Structure formats: C-alpha cells, structure tokens
Amino acid sequence: MIKLILSLIILIITYFLIFTNRRIRTTSAFFGAILAIILGLITFDKAITYIDFNKLGIIIGMMIFTIIAKESGIFQYLALKTTKYSKGNPLILLISLSLLAGFLSSILDEITSLLFLANITLAITHILEISPLPFLISEIIFANIGGLATYIGTPANIMIGSAAKLNFYDFIYHTTPISIILILFNVFYFVILFKNTFKKSDMRNDIILHLNKIDERKAITNLPLFKNSLLILGVTIIASFFSHLINLDLAIIYLVGAIILLFISHDKPDEIYAQIDWRIIFFLIGLNVLAGTLEENGLIEMASSKLLNLTNGGINLLSFTILGVSAFTSSFFDNLPIIALAIPVIENISRHLGYSVTVLWWALALGTNIGANGTLIGTASNLIVADIAEKNKQPIPFWYFIKVAFPLVILNLIIASIYIYLRYLI
Numbered sequence: 051m052i053k054l055i056l057s058l059i060i061l062i063i064t065y066f067l068i069f070t071n072r073r074i075r076t077t078s079a080f081f082g083a084i085l086a087i088i089l090g091l092i093t094f095d096k097a098i099t100y101i102d103f104n105k106l107g108i109i110i111g112m113m114i115f116t117i118i119a120k121e122s123g124i125f126q127y128l129a130l131k132t133t134k135y136s137k138g139n140p141l142i143l144l145i146s147l148s149l150l151a152g153f154l155s156s157i158l159d160e161i162t163s164l165l166f167l168a169n170i171t172l173a174i175t176h177i178l179e180i181s182p183l184p185f186l187i188s189e190i191i192f193a194n195i196g197g198l199a200t201y202i203g204t205p206a207n208i209m210i211g212s213a214a215k216l217n218f219y220d221f222i223y224h225t226t227p228i229s230i231i232l233i234l235f236n237v238f239y240f241v242i243l244f245k246n247t248f249k250k251s252d253m254r255n256d257i258i259l260h261l262n263k264i265d266e267r268k269a270i271t272n273l274p275l276f277k278n279s280l281l282i283l284g285v286t287i288i289a290s291f292f293s294h295l296i297n298l299d300l301a302i303i304y305l306v307g308a309i310i311l312l313f314i315s316h317d318k319p320d321e322i323y324a325q326i327d328w329r330i331i332f333f334l335i336g337l338n339v340l341a342g343t344l345e346e347n348g349l350i351e352m353a354s355s356k357l358l359n360l361t362n363g364g365i366n367l368l369s370f371t372i373l374g375v376s377a378f379t380s381s382f383f384d385n386l387p388i389i390a391l392a393i394p395v396i397e398n399i400s401r402h403l404g405y406s407v408t409v410l411w412w413a414l415a416l417g418t419n420i421g422a423n424g425t426l427i428g429t430a431s432n433l434i435v436a437d438i439a440e441k442n443k444q445p446i447p448f449w450y451f452i453k454v455a456f457p458l459v460i461l462n463l464i465i466a467s468i469y470i471y472l473r474y475l476i
Contacts, residue, residue, distance in 0.1 A: 057091050057347040064340060069383050076329040079336030079387075086343040100342030101335055105212040107301025109159075109334075110326060112202055114308035115283060116159040117325045118315060122276035123269045125166040128154075130266035133174050140180050140248035144188055145237055147171060151189040152196025152233055156203045157287065161327065164193050164431045168438045182444050184244050187454050190432050191423045195236060195462070198419040199229035201290070201300065205330065206385055206418045206429075211300075213393045214411045218290040218300060224412050228469045232420075232462050239458055275315050282311045330430070337390035345394050354398035363403060366475050369413045370467060372396070376417030377463050381424025381456070389418055409474040416466045424459045426451050 064082030068075040086092050132150050136143035147167070154163040167189055175182040197203030201211045201221040211221060270276050286307035293300055312319055344350050361367040372392070379388045392414055400407045422428035426436050426448055436446050 053091050053347045054349060056089060057086065057343050057349055060086055060089075060091070061340060061344060061349075064336075065387060068387055075384070076333040076336070079333050079340065081336075083336040083339035083343075086339065092339070092343045092346050096346065097339045097342055100345075101338045102209070102212050104299050104301040105208050106331055106334065107299075108202060108208050108212070108304050109205060109330065111301065111304030111308040112159045113162065113326045114312060114322060115279070115286075115304070116162040117322050118275070118308075118311050119158070119279040119283070120162065120166055121272060122279055123271040124276055124279065125154075125163070126170060126269035127266050127276075129167065129170040129174065130269055134266060140178065141241065141244060143174075143178075144185055144240065144244060144248070147185055148188040148192040148240065149196075149233070149237075152192035152199075155193040155197040156199045156229075157283070160193055160197045160204050161330075161431045161434060164189065164435055165438070168435045172439070172442050172444060180248065182439065183446055183450070184240075184247065184454075186435055186439055186444075186446060187451055188240055190435050191236060191455060191458065192233065193431060194419050194422045194429065195229055195232045198232075198415065199226045202304070204419055204422075204429075205334075206389055206422070207415055209334070209386070209389050209393065210411055210415050210418075213397070214408070216411065217294040219292075219294060222291070225415060228416065228466060231469070232465060235461070235465060236458065239461070243454065278311060278315050282307050334386070334390075337387060341390050341394050344391075345398075350394040350398050354395045354402065357395065358399060358402055365403075365407065365409065366471075368399065368407075369409050369470055369475060372410055373413040373417040373467060373470065374463070376414050377421035377424075377459065380418045380421030381428055381459060384427065385418040385422045385429050389414065392418075409470065412474070413470060416470070417463075420459055420462045420466060423455050423462075424452070425456070 060082050064078050067078035071078075083097065087094055087097055128150055129147070132146040133143060136146055151164065151167055154160075154167065168186060171185050171189065172182050175185060194204065197207065199221070201207055201216070201218045203221075207221065207225075210216070286303060289296070289298070289303050289307075290300055293303060312322060316322055341350075357368070357371070361371060376385075376388060376392060379385075396407065396410050396414065399410065422432065426432050426446065436451075439446050
C-alpha cells in the first residue's frame with residue numbers, strides 16, 4: 051500500500067511539473083522515473099522492460115530523415131510552389147499551405163516539418179503584407195489531422211501503434227479515411243471562417259508580379275540530396291506498408307533507411323546526430339518508466355477496473371469514453387503524457403474482457419490527435435509554432451487560437467464519433 055501511495059505521489063508531482071512548465075518537462079519525466087527506481091517502486095531491470103525501443107527507433111529514424119532532407123531545400127521548394135499556385139489569392143494560399151502541412155506531417159517528422167513551414171509562412175506573409183496568424187493556426191490544425199493518417203504521422207500514433215502491435219497498413223486502413231474526411235471538413239470550415247478576412251483585391255499587383263517571377267527550383271540547394279531523400283523515403287514507406295508481410299519492425303525499417311541516407315549523402319554524421327531532438331526521446335523514456343511503475347504497483351489495475359465498472363464493460367460506452375476523455379484532456383494538457391497513462395489502462399481492459407479491443411486504440415488515436423488542436427498547449431508542435439511566431443514579433447494570442455480551433459475540435463469529435471460508431475460498433 052505504501053508503494054502504491056508513493057507511486058501516486060510521484061505521478062502527481064511529475065505531471066504537475068510537466069503541465070505547468072514546458073521547459074523542464076523532459077527533466078521532470080526523467081527525474082520522476084529515476085526517483086521511482088531509487089525509492090524501490092520499480093527495479094532498474096524491470097524499468098528497462100517498459101521502455102518501448104520500437105517507438106524510439108521509429109522517431110529517431112524519422113528525425114534523421116527529416117533533418118537530412120531539409121538540407122536539400124525541399125521545404126522551401128514545396129512552400130514556394132504552393133505560394134505560386136495561389137496566384138495571389140490569400141484564401142487559396144491558406145488552404146494550400148495547410149494541406150501541405152497535413153501532407154508533410156503524414157510522411158515526415160511533424161515537429162521538424164512545422165518548424166520549417168512556420169518560418170517560411172512568416173516570410174511569405176511578410177512579403178504579401180498579410181497577417182500570418184490564420185496561416186499558422188491552420189497549419190497547426192492540419193498537421194495534427196494529417197498526421198493522424200499514418201503510423202508515423204505523429205508521436206501519438208507511434209506510441210499507440212507500437213504499444214498495440216499495429217502495423218503501417220492498419221493505420222492506412224483505419225485512420226487514413228477519417229483523416230481525409232476531417233481534412234475536407236476543415237477546409238470547408240476555414241473557407242467559411244476566413245472568406246471575408248482575405249480578398250484578392252488586397253494584393254498589390256507588383257507583389258503578385260514579383261511572386262510569379264520566383265523560380266522555386268532555385269530553392270533546391272542540393273539536387274542529388276533532394277533526389278536521394280525522395281527515393282529512399284519512398285522505398286522506406288513502401289517497405290513500411292508491407293512490414294507485417296516481411297516480418298520487420300518499423301523501427302528497423304526506418305533506422306536502416308535513415309542510416310543509408312546518412313551514409314550516401316552526409317560526410318559529417320555528428321552534425322545530424324546533434325540536431326536530433328533528444329529531449330523527446332528522454333521524455334518518452336521517462337514516461338514509459340513512470341507508466342511501468344504505476345502498473346507494477348497496482349494503480350493501472352485500479353484505474354482500468356474503475357473504468358470497466360463505470361461502463362459495465364460495454365465496448366460502445368468504453369469507446370466513446372476514451373474518445374471524449376482523451377480529446378478533452380489532450381486539449382488542455384500535452385497529449386503524450388495522456389497517452390502514456392492511457393496505453394496500460396487499455397491493455398489491462400483488454401485482459402479483463404478477454405478479447406481484442408482494437409476499437410479502443412482507434413478511439414485513443416482519434417481523441418488525442420483531434421484534441422491536440424484545442425489549445426496551443428495540446429502538443430509540442432503547437433508550442434514550437436507559437437514560439438517561432440513570438441520570436442518574429444507575430445505572437446499567436448492564446449484565446450484567439452481557442453476561438454478558432456476549439457469549435458473545430460468539437461465538430462471533428464462529433465464526426466469521429468459517428469465514424470467510430472458506423473465502422474466499429476454497429
């Protein structure tokens with residue numbers, strides 16, 4: 051009983067620090083995990099078994115891919131191509147850049163993709179003399195919804211997919227359809243919301259003329275690297291799609307692809323390793339150990355039993371409860387710690403029910419990815435864009451973001467609920 055109470059105290063303190071001070075969230079999670087080991091709440095050997103190395107391998111592989119690919123100028127090329135396509139119409143530009151954010155987030159590291167896209171967007175809107183806020187907010191939202199489409203789209207999906215032993219094809223089959231539906235709905239939402247904000251007549255003719263003269267091909271600073279990045283990424287994604295047939299973990303596929311690209315295109319690998327966001331890696335390791343501590347000391351069993359009692363074990367009510375609770379909590383807290391707690395609860399529920407509860411995993415994926423759009427603190431990528439905007443003296447007001455995004459979260463959640471009911475629960 052003492053161990054259970056101590057585990058709960060460490061969890062509360064650690065999560066309080068994570069949610070109230072983003073700058074020390076990695077330190078907080080790692081310190082909480084080490085403290086649990088020091089106090090004997092979980093042994094070191096046992097703690098190691100709870101670290102999901104498959105998940106970490108996928109994330110590291112994706113980061114290496116994105117870091118190398120960006121050096122070719124691919125992000126600048128795509129952004130300029132999209133800008134030219136708009137032909138001076140800010141509303142078309144808004145939707146085009148948002149769709150680009152969604153696409154990049156489905157095949158590359160979401161955080162790095164948004165990092166570069168946000169900077170490019172600020173430069174473009176400065177040239178066009180229009181407010182960047184609608185663009186940045188829309189890109190955040192589309193990145194999270196676009197990332198929902200694939201296994202590698204967001205850290206949330208990677209955590210869920212690895213824990214539930216799902217493969218790349220599973221996400222294509224189950225979450226890509228709802229991701230496309232939500233993207234189409236969100237396009238309609240933003241067109242309605244901002245149709246009177248931007249007018250083509252607002253654009254000066256000299257700016258439009260200058261825009262048309264831009265040669266986006268000059269953005270490609272390293273053509274061989276550009277081609278190699280596209281080729282190896284394409285092969286890696288195809289291999290990922292058939293990973294369940296070739297019997298290879300996604301971590302192996304992405305790490306091999308990343309290392310091959312590193313070998314053939316970069317003679318200073320240390321520079322690439324230095325750019326990997328190791329904070330996320332250690333943050334996830336800390337969360338894994340904390341979740342393992344809770345499981346070892348009976349807190350996960352208690353939580354899952356409570357949830358089963360409240361829902362009477364009904365899969366319909368369980369699905370909608372997980373969808374709603376994960377979406378709401380992910381709006382006001384970082385979604386990764388929420389997922390770290392939800393994963394062992396769902397695993398325990400599955401053991402209690404004695405049959406597969408795959409629908410609960412999809413409910414968790416939908417809830418956490420949709421909910422991440424509720425506020426600026428929903429996920430790390432939101433905060434990164436907000437930080438870039440603030441450094442460029444174009445801060446995104448917290449309440450303005452909620453005013454635009456939270457109603458959309460509610461609407462997306464309704465659509466997701468209908469999708470889950472019609473596809474899995476009838």
